[in-house]
Amino acid sequence: MSTEKRLARYALTSKGTILFALIMLSIAVSAELTGPFIAKTIIDRHISGIEQPWYESETNEHSVQFDGNAYTREAYLPEHAWRGDEVQILQIGTGFYFTREPLPTEGERTFENGVLSIQQEDVTYTSAADTLTAQEVLSFYEPEIGFIVRWLLLYLSLVTIAACFHYGKNFYLQKAAHKIVQRMRVDVFNHLSKVPVRYFDHQPAGKIVARITNDTEAVRELYMTVLATFFSSFVYIIGIYFALFLLDVRLAVMTLAVLPLLFIWFKLYRKFAARLNRTIRAKNADINASLNENVQGMSMIQAFNQEEQQMNSFDQLNNEHYRAQANLLNVNSLTGHNLTFVLKNIVFVALIWWISGGTAGLVTLGVLYAFVDYVNRLFEPVNQVMNQLANLEQARAAGSRVFELLDEDGADVDDTSTPRPTGEVVFHTVSFSYVEGEPVLQNISFQAKPGETIALVGHTGSGKSSIMNLLFRFYDPTNGRITIDGVNTKNYSPQALRAHMGIVLQEPHLFSGTIASNIAYGKPDASKQEIEEAIRLVGGSHLFKNGLDEIVTEKGSTLSSGQRQLISFARALLANPAILVLDEATSSVDTETERIIQTGLQTLKQNRTTFMIAHRLSTIQDASHIIVLDKGIILEQGTHNDLLRKNGHYAHLYKLQQGQVS
Structure with missing residues (x-):
């Protein structure tokens, strides 16, 4: 479906409000267009009528x-x-x-x-x-004064009515535009929750944000300004031509020659402007992505003295955006006032020639005045349409980018629930590739019994995180299958599966709000007592001097890494998952905080199957089962003592970390 049709479908969601606004617009335009007819009547009947x-x-x-x-x-x-x-x-x-x-x-x-x-x-x-x-002249005009005053009062009333209806039109069109864009943003945001995680692996956050904010804002201008301008201009032009034909058919036919010229110009403009607008929207998204990346990494930029390099990179993006804008400005300049000014003067020259040559026949002063007035008015909406072509193309380009995001494959959120599993997890010869032909996991097989702790060990890129991605169904295996309590994970909806799973990351993600709201993120209906109990069980009660109602800024930047990690542990504990994943959960904290966290870990791991990703082998010695990975395959597996007795890869890593080998 084309972008125009999809934008029209969104407009139909507020069709009642838009239709009401357009009816008000039609009434306002009709009232305004009576002006020249009233002027003609006053001139011909009451001023020139003295003759x-x-x-x-x-x-x-x-x-x-x-x-x-x-x-x-x-x-x-x-x-x-x-x-x-x-x-x-x-x-x-x-x-x-x-x-x-x-x-x-x-x-x-x-x-x-x-x-x-x-x-x-x-x-x-x-x-x-x-x-x-x-x-004496005034005495002959005296009978006309009452009529002229009445006509002027009628015109003043019509102008007042038109102003009121224009206000109503603006109010309801803006209301509809805001409602449509609100619905579009909600649709885009909801769709983001359905899009597979792999999509976000290849899309900078700034570009996605630009589509939800900047691009939808450009679409709002379409419904609020462009739509009103095009429709009012259409009504104006139809009304003006109707009036021109009432005044003089031959003169009206002469002005019809303007329409095919405008149509040709419109097609040429869209041909050149569409490409430029798509480029501008893309460059704008790149700028947003760059800004997002620089703001988040400003401490690193300054630490490595890379301010100038980042400035040069941003300046290049900004210049590319400027050049595209400049090219579009050249196109817009050709289609704006210059075009309508030339066309209007051509029509006036033709009109003067027509009348002065006697071809038009007898034309009264009132008819001539009204005709000139209507021709002037004819080019006002034409000029407005030409000036809005740029906004139209921007809205089309922005709309196509929004719809590209909405067209990304996604799965509907499934609200069905499943009973809490016991936590038996089995990988049956699982293989997986992010990119076809480049496997990251090959024939992975292991079993995690309920209540066990499974540790995954290996160098960076060995496949530890990929196993967790498959377990959470962020991705599905290329070959093989994963079962929980004997049921293939593909038979669960991702939402039903994740409802019984929890995760604690090396760098926990906190949301703006309070400490309490972050702990209750996985269980929004939790009571204050439950939240306090969760943070107490992981040993973090005494670390928050201002209590659980303390405000948390974006990413929890005002909290220490240990405090953020304890909040993450309490969040996982409160959600009470059957399967828990700890991804380097203690690697970024100090020794004292790690001791507190290790105490909390014992509480957290009780009565649930736990997967631990670790580089520091001292933290996983108590694991029920340790799996050693290398380049996507399992090298060894067993308990800590078993693997030390084998004196293989794990034993070498352990001795290396203990300083027993050089």
Whole structure:
């Protein structure tokens, strides 16, 4: 499904709000577009209308007293009212002239020595005329003032209505946009929990964050600004063309030539801008990833004096982003005001030629004013559309990146639960590869009985962590199978399996909150007494002077490594897992804290199957079973004493750590 269709599907989730906003927009646009028609009516009927026929009449509310007689415009005389002689008022420049012998209104007008002349090609029409004073002119306009005021009040009311509906449109479109993007961000975040761990192995955190924040924000602009602009412009253009055709069909047809030019320009813009916008979004994600990496590693950067090197690296990314932005700016400049300005002037030149050549026929001043007004208004929405093309393409590029993340294969979170297993774990000739053709585990077989402690030993890259990844079902074996209580782990949902498993890492991950909330992370409904008991059992009660409500910042940076590790132990204990994994859990703490932790470990390992990954062999001497790994295969396995008697690889490592060999 295309990006446009998927964005439309998200829009349909708030279709009621959007539809209501667009209806309000249509009403507002319709109200605004009455302006030129009202102006045309005022000009032709009430301002230029003074040159329409007047008749001597009986005195009435629309009559004017002049030279001892009452005169009324034909438009205001009832059908069967008495009419006397027809008279006429004509304007030349700023002067107005009264004649009792009506003349044609078309032609060149002159007034000299009391005679008014109208020149039409080879024919001249003349009549005696009186020059009207300013007061007399005002008296002839007096019947029109009430009508003009009413039209202006109507226009003011329509403008007020349009403003109210524009406010409503903005409010509801923004509300819909926020709701859509909120739903999109929730969908993306929820999908992240379904995506296999392998995805995060190859994606920097900064890039993922950029998709959830920056890219969805660009999509929000689509629904809030671009959609409103395109729809309002569409309504404006349709309304304006409707009005133009009402005014003069031939002049309206002439302006239709603008539309195919705009369509061609639109297609050309999208061809060039789409590629540039995708590049910009990608570079922006790279910048986010670089910032995330630098902020997290700032202490290491400063420790090794790498500030300048990191600055150069960031500067290169920033320059690449700038160049892409500059290229897009060039494209946008060509499609913005310059294009619409040129097209508008072409239309005006054609209009002047059309009217001056007489091709358009008789055009009243009101029609001409309204037509020019509508043509000016026609290019306002066109210009707005052109200015929003950049945002449209940015939203499309951002949307495609969001949907790429949503299209990553994932498994739905399964809420089904399984009974707590006894903890018997068996690996049956398990092989595994992260990359096809590059095995990291080969024919691994061992058994862990309930309550036993299994230690995994080996150099970096020997496969210890890979075994744990398979046990937690972050990955599944390439060959062989893993069973828990005799059931293949593939028959469990990952969530049901992990509900009975716990892990303590070498560098425990703490979340922003309190010490108590971090301990209760695996059991959110735990009581305060349960949390306090958990930290007491692992021996950490006295290490937190401010109590369990102490605030924990991101990653627990204000706590010592020993405190963080004790919180991690208490968290695992409170969750009460049947299977526990300890990944170098004591390697980063001092001797005194390790002694406390070792005491806590005895409590933690009771009544559960425990897997320990260790480099310091002194910490695993009490293990029920030790498995020695090398390059993904099992070299040796047995108890500590058994392996020492074999005098093999394990015995060599142990003696080396004890300083018994050089």
